[in-house]
Amino acid sequence: MHLISPELLFVISIVAGFIGAMSGMGGGVVLIPALTLLGLDIKHAIAISIVSVIATSSGAASAYVRDGVTNLKVGMFLEMFTILGAIVGATVTLASGDQGLFIAFGVVLLFSAATLFLRPHDTGYLHRQDGVSRWLELHGSYYDHAAGETIQYRGRLSYVGGPMMFGAGFIAGLLGIGAGALKVLILDLAMGLPAKVSTTTSNLIIGVTALAGTSIYLVAGLIDPGIAAPVILGVVAGAFVGTRMLKRLTNTHVRRFFLVVLLIVGIEMLLRGFKVI
Template sequence: MLEFWILFVGAISAGLLGSLTGLGGGVVIIPILTLGFHIPVPYAVGASLISVIGTSSGSASAFVKEGYTNMRIGIFLEIATTFGAILGALAAGILDSNTIGIIFGLILMLTAVLGIRKKPDHQLDIIEDSWARKLKLYGSFPKNGKIAQYSSTNIFEGFAMMGFAGMMSGLLGIGGGVLKVLAMDNIMKLPFKVSTTTSNFMIGVTAAASAFIYFQRGEIIPEIAAPVLIGVVAGSFIGSKIFMKIKTHSLKVIFSLVAAALSVYMIYKGLTGKFH
């Protein structure tokens, strides 16, 4: 019973951080399950995918209502992430747990690096005859009490990165949020809050595509997934309420330092063959 509550509290923290950063709770849940509870990697990934769906469900609706999420861009990019997620889930059935642990550690290190540096906040004008214009990949969002217009660029480069993000989601159970935000911030040059909230909207669909394959393999255990899901939904709901009211930079710096330490340990365990 004590382990249940520890896991539940950890899941709340994961959902809160996932909602505030747009990275999904999986980057916290996987280390908690594998390092803290010594749960085999495939079962941890399966539970994490369920939690990622919960993160998206808990916060995405609030962000859509506030007018930050661009659903058209999200749905367009989900074509790539869904296909990638299926490939990643199939690859997870072939690779051993130690290899997956090493890959997760590397992605977690990337998460730490991206989290600690200042994010760009682009706001591009709509260019006539551009692919963004043709595909209507532009929009508006609330900014300083006004409605600001923006557009996107490098559409196909961003689409390719989304395919890779989906693959990492299906393989590692992390939602691929760090790569999604990277693609939308740095490649497609969307405003930061638009890319963060659109990432939250997308990760649930991406995770659902690969979670079905894990379910078919019997790697989603209700006793593990249930407390994780409930905690993450609660945490993501709290995060969606405070996202617009607080400055998250300090939180992201602390999170990045913890993520860097965890990534080193995950890589070490993978290299020494200590994952189940």
């Protein structure tokens, strides 16, 4: 049972969804620390967060998929790895102590802060494909409105990307977050896909991965509908606004703001993990 008012949960979730959409990292990175600060234990916070991740991912993916930028085959190949990772990750969470989860969360946030400044490669997407990636049909094209041209690409190193996605799924299931930054990193840097394809395909994968993690938390009895309902509504509303605001802000402003947010929250979670605060 919980004592946090639904109104407060709704407002916090709007902020989390808003920041999550603007940063591209999902609402969990803000939602989980906020819920734990309000007195919810971290495992319940993780379980609630991962349900809300399904909502934001599905909402965003519905638009991206219809626009034709998402590569469905890349997504569906990699989902095989992420769902297994999420199930293992969620199972580990159930068996873990709270302090370990706080530390893991802090480390992932600080790592995410570093990835904000990794620049995606923006040229040369027609890689020489390895046999496995060719067999998996990991190629495609999309029309880039900003560049005014059709971008063609071929994915590579799928035999590396797949197992790495198990790790991304593990972190998603373990910590109840989308782990979008990590997934985009794998799609972009390892598999050589264009940034837009990486981001939108990652979004598609996140929903199914979160569902796999949720299945474990549901059976464990950690999904509290009284908390989940206002959180889902708030995160969806916040993400809806955040996605539209994103178009008005420059990348530099967004990145600076989120660097500060991630550093503060990451260090705060680490300190709580080590029982300094």
